[in-house]
Amino acid sequence: MGRRPQHGAPKPCALCQAKVEWVDYKNVALLRGYLTDxxxxxxxxATGNCVRHQGEVSVAIKTAxxxxxxxxxxxxxxxxxxxxxxxxxTRGGR
Numbered sequence: 502m503g504r505r506p507q508h509g510a511p512k513p514c515a516l517c518q519a520k521v522e523w524v525d526y527k528n529v530a531l532l533r534g535y536l537t538d539x540x541x542x543x544x545x546x547a548t549g550n551c552v553r554h555q556g557e558v559s560v561a562i563k564t565a566x567x568x569x570x571x572x573x574x575x576x577x578x579x580x581x582x583x584x585x586x587x588x589x590x591t592r593g594g595r
Contacts, residue, residue: 514550514551514554515550523557524554524557526562526564532558536562541574542559542562
């Protein structure tokens with residue numbers, strides 16, 4: 502069945518366990534699992550990938566973004582901000 506990780510031990514790489522040779526940029530369903538809800542690439546510590554597969558995932562995501570298969574990221578709309586004082590204005594009203 503395999504060894505269970507000890508307390509504090511890193512998670513085993515899911516791609517190594519599935520014996521994935523290389524990560525394809527066209528496999529959008531797989532790549533979406535490695536993105537946050539804002540479109541950022543998840544960290545290796547969060548995904549449990551090994552160094553090799555995390556590098557392949559990041560290159561595949563960047564390639565898919567270039568070919569517009571994946572979004573670059575969600576734009577966060579900010580509310581109206583307070584007006585800034587003008588550069589020459591003084592506070593005291595002199």
